[in-house]
Amino acid sequence: MEILCVDLHHAGYSDNKKTIKNIHFQLQQGELVGLIGPNGAGKSTIIKTILGLLEEVDGEINIAGNNRYAYIPEHPVYYEEFTLWEHIELAKAVNNIEDANFYQRAEQLISLFRLEHVKHHFPGSFSKGMQQKLMIIVAILIKPTLYIVDEPFIGLDPKAIKDFLSIIDEERQRGAAILMSTHVLDTAEKICDRFLLVNQGELIAAGTLDEVRAVSVPEASLMDCFYYFMENEKR
Numbered sequence: 001m002e003i004l005c006v007d008l009h010h011a012g013y014s015d016n017k018k019t020i021k022n023i024h025f026q027l028q029q030g031e032l033v034g035l036i037g038p039n040g041a042g043k044s045t046i047i048k049t050i051l052g053l054l055e056e057v058d059g060e061i062n063i064a065g066n067n068r069y070a071y072i073p074e075h076p077v078y079y080e081e082f083t084l085w086e087h088i089e090l091a092k093a094v095n096n097i098e099d100a101n102f103y104q105r106a107e108q109l110i111s112l113f114r115l116e117h118v119k120h121h122f123p124g125s126f127s128k129g130m131q132q133k134l135m136i137i138v139a140i141l142i143k144p145t146l147y148i149v150d151e152p153f154i155g156l157d158p159k160a161i162k163d164f165l166s167i168i169d170e171e172r173q174r175g176a177a178i179l180m181s182t183h184v185l186d187t188a189e190k191i192c193d194r195f196l197l198v199n200q201g202e203l204i205a206a207g208t209l210d211e212v213r214a215v216s217v218p219e220a221s222l223m224d225c226f227y228y229f230m231e232n233e234k235r
């Protein structure tokens with residue numbers, strides 16, 4: 001089943017500039033797709049467009065099911081005046097979650113990510129990694145159909161990355177689709193089903209690693225395919 005359909009002719013930050021162009025892709029249930037590209041390529045702009053944050057959009061975005069998606073941003077966003085636990089209560093209220101196990105699941109995730117000691121503290125006093133963990137916990141708790149994850153591998157400690165990846169695996173089995181933007185290509189190569197390579201606002205390649213290799217460097221790593229595209233980019 002298709003979870004996300006992106007059909008964009010163009011989108012941008014002002015009406016005279018098309019920051020991203022001809023972006024067309026779909027995500028199926030259970031798929032993990034890596035959004036890859038150099039700095040300034042347009043990855044965050046694609047994500048912002050999916051999230052409905054850009055005003056200048058020519059095209060359509062469709063999210064299937066109950067339209068419940070979770071965004072895990074690269075730079076944590078939280079309410080200064082709410083504690084970690086209050087963020088969890090807020091997520092439950094805002095998303096009308098009736099699940100009787102909600103708070104039990106919340107406690108388990110807090111314990112998994114080793115945040116018990118700051119459960120009633122304000123996130124402003126957390127490290128960046130701890131704030132990222134809060135974003136992840138809140139996202140997982142709402143059981144979204146679609147995850148949009150912006151650079152999860154910078155800032156989290158190795159155990160948190162491992163735990164995050166195993167939760168992502170469980171979520172895929174539940175049927176969630178995941179779009180993940182990252183520069184950590186060796187990890188992306190291991191975990192993603194498919195890749196979307198963006199450069200200068202356009203999709204320059206899309207598909208499985210083998211499909212990306214077929215239009216770049218046979219048998220190469222994702223990193224080497226990436227270098228190939230950068231060296232052969234339009235100037």
Ligand SMILES: Nc1ncnc2c1ncn2[C@@H]1O[C@H](COP(=O)(O)OP(=O)(O)OP(=O)(O)O)[C@@H](O)[C@H]1O
Pocket residue numbers: 013019037038039040041042043044045046
């Ligand atoms: N708020 C903004 N207003 C105007 N232009 C912007 C804004 N944010 C980004 N841009 C421009 O849009 C283009 C794409 O940027 P974007 O942030 O999507 O890149 P990215 O692929 O996410 O890069 P990075 O890997 O560095 O995070 C860049 O040329 C950037 O200067």
